[in-house]
Amino acid sequence: MANQEVVNRKIVLRDYVVGFPQKSDLVLVSNEKIKLEVPEGSENGVLVKNLYLSCDSFMRDRMSKDCSYIPPFIPGEPITGYGVAKVVDSRHPEFKAGNLVWGLTGWEDYSLIMQREPLIKIEHTDVPLSYYTRILGMPGMTAYFGFMEIGSPKKGEYVFVSGATGAIGQLVGQFAKLTGCYVVGCAGSQEKVDLLKTTFGFDEAFNYKEEQDLDAALKRYFPEGIDVYFENVGGKMLDAVLLNMRNHGRIAACSMISQYNCEQHEGVQNLFMVVIKSIRMEGFVVFNYFQRYPEFLEFTRQSIKEGKIKFVEDKAEGLESGPTALFELFTGSNTGKQVVVSRD
Amino acid sequence: MANQEVVNRKIVLRDYVVGFPQKSDLVLVSNEKIKLEVPEGSENGVLVKNLYLSCDSFMRDRMSKDCSYIPPFIPGEPITGYGVAKVVDSRHPEFKAGNLVWGLTGWEDYSLIMQREPLIKIEHTDVPLSYYTRILGMPGMTAYFGFMEIGSPKKGEYVFVSGATGAIGQLVGQFAKLTGCYVVGCAGSQEKVDLLKTTFGFDEAFNYKEEQDLDAALKRYFPEGIDVYFENVGGKMLDAVLLNMRNHGRIAACSMISQYNCEQHEGVQNLFMVVIKSIRMEGFVVFNYFQRYPEFLEFTRQSIKEGKIKFVEDKAEGLESGPTALFELFTGSNTGKQVVVSRD
Numbered sequence A, B: 001m002a003n004q005e006v007v008n009r010k011i012v013l014r015d016y017v018v019g020f021p022q023k024s025d026l027v028l029v030s031n032e033k034i035k036l037e038v039p040e041g042s043e044n045g046v047l048v049k050n051l052y053l054s055c056d057s058f059m060r061d062r063m064s065k066d067c068s069y070i071p072p073f074i075p076g077e078p079i080t081g082y083g084v085a086k087v088v089d090s091r092h093p094e095f096k097a098g099n100l101v102w103g104l105t106g107w108e109d110y111s112l113i114m115q116r117e118p119l120i121k122i123e124h125t126d127v128p129l130s131y132y133t134r135i136l137g138m139p140g141m142t143a144y145f146g147f148m149e150i151g152s153p154k155k156g157e158y159v160f161v162s163g164a165t166g167a168i169g170q171l172v173g174q175f176a177k178l179t180g181c182y183v184v185g186c187a188g189s190q191e192k193v194d195l196l197k198t199t200f201g202f203d204e205a206f207n208y209k210e211e212q213d214l215d216a217a218l219k220r221y222f223p224e225g226i227d228v229y230f231e232n233v234g235g236k237m238l239d240a241v242l243l244n245m246r247n248h249g250r251i252a253a254c255s256m257i258s259q260y261n262c263e264q265h266e267g268v269q270n271l272f273m274v275v276i277k278s279i280r281m282e283g284f285v286v287f288n289y290f291q292r293y294p295e296f297l298e299f300t301r302q303s304i305k306e307g308k309i310k311f312v313e314d315k316a317e318g319l320e321s322g323p324t325a326l327f328e329l330f331t332g333s334n335t336g337k338q339v340v341v342s343r344d
Helices: A129-133 A138-150 A169-178 A190-198 A214-221 A235-244 A272-276 A286-305 A319-330 B058-062 B129-133 B138-150 B169-178 B190-198 B214-221 B235-244 B272-276 B286-305 B319-330
Strands: A005-007 A010-013 A026-029 A033-035 A046-054 A080-090 A100-106 A110-113 A119-121 A158-161 A182-187 A204-207 A226-231 A245-253 A280-283 A315-317 A338-340 B005-007 B010-013 B026-029 B033-035 B046-054 B080-090 B100-106 B110-113 B119-121 B158-161 B182-187 B204-207 B226-231 B245-253 B280-283 B315-317 B338-340
Touching (some): A046 A129, A100 A110, A138 A286, A190 A204, A235 A272, A319 A338, B080 B129, B138 B245, B190 B204, B214 B235, B226 B235, B235 B245
Parallel strands (some): A158 A182, A182 A204, A226 A245, B158 B182, B245 B280
Antiparallel strands (some): A010 A026, A046 A338, A100 A119
16 A cells, blocks of 8 residues: 555646636646655655645635735645645654544645644544534634634624625624624625525625625614624725724734735725724734634534534535635635545 | 902814814913802812813814814813813812812813813822823823733833824833833934934934835834834824734734824725734723723832933923914924913
């Protein structure tokens, strides 16, 4: 087995992207073979077979050369993202063949992972494995710590979530309900608005594309103002939210997807409200919280088992379907898929 | 004495200001007389003789009708601000004739103060009374709680203060040095830059008006980046600072004087940095901290007595000199004066 050579298909970035990415920026390459063992000299290396790969909005940023907060993808190499995988061979003392893991891996059949962080062993298989790319993985942790820690919600408070049908936003809304908050989400289509209200239990939801005046829309949904804003989009929405925050409100700045490009960013005009209303606006990246994964896992697994958290999965079959799935996310036509590389 | 009628001169706002205020927007009125007693029916009223009135930048905002975070001044009535005064008569159980107090009062010889908050009795007269309008009053508290609480500085960190020669900024720099930080300030003239370095002990200072490229200037003074930014100006400076913050940096958003007008605010482009660098940006108003005045007073009085904090006072003699003193502050030609109404 160890000496067996197999084809290792990869989804490769053709070149750095300028402007909005195109599907053709990613190419499937099938002409490489690898041995199914960690090569000599790769101390602490872990070779995994990828099972599920997650399509996440932050990946768009990594396709551009200069505007990433984590290093950009490397042209000619497979792109990377969060996934669930099975260990095939390991030179790392904490992992052995057969272990299931989740963490950053490559968009390819097999990946040699040299970085221990973040690679987390999956101990509980009483939920579908694919959950570890989403609700029990990075988006789940981002929603949990961003909302619970940075948002510091209290029972009865008013919560607004932008980009609410995204993998993170849909969970923030549900964590808000579990905390006893009133929660409103916005999204980009009537179908998504319905999903928020019927499936995810948001108290209200609206389609921001149909609102001429975002400030007026927010005043309609929040006559008392907003205590916690979970920021997923930036730009004009943030400006409107600032006008509607309550005193001592909190803005958990998770990402600003409307600003994910290298061009001139939209200016935010109403920052003075931060002073006037004693607002705390705090950015975070999920890496800050990996050491607290067990706390999150305990809470969220329990909530899933008790049926208190709903999660909608959307899957694309086969590594070759990855580029299309990813670009559907970037254009907003879906809420993010898992790419199934192998169910093994 | 109580029945004695005296002239009560007032500095009155002529009308709401549109755009930049002019000296002529304020008028001295000397045709009113009052009795030196709290009128019947004014329960809890305190009649004070004003001794020192402080010129503060937030007063500019209150001259406009619609862009204040506290209610605007009322045309035809005296403007108000922080001052030191002596109680002449009181129907409030906590104050009696002869007490010295500081708090919000009117720009007039005598004021009838109906609001208990914020009116603080002065217990310590071993420092000049005028200090209670500035270093031991509102600007001092703003600097102390804004920097120490919101800024959460640690020894050895890099601190940047904009508007650094203002009553608040000069104290922030000194609190930063007392905490063991490296501190750089910016101001609008070479004279002010010298003041920061020689009198207030800033490690470095620069004249922002002479910098073509604020980002480059900050990179020069902070090759390692900025841990704490004490925000006094907003706009372009904030944009440049965002590019130079370190991971987990804190921005204490005290006021944004460059934005104090009702016109279109400058957009801030680089807010995405808040996410990328896990920055906490938090606004505050000093009212949030009045209950903690004794803690601030203890620390700051002690530091003054030990010569660890320097404070430069600039006085304008006579209530009638108030409008000129205030407008010199707005145009940046001085760092803020006390107006001496009476030394009694």
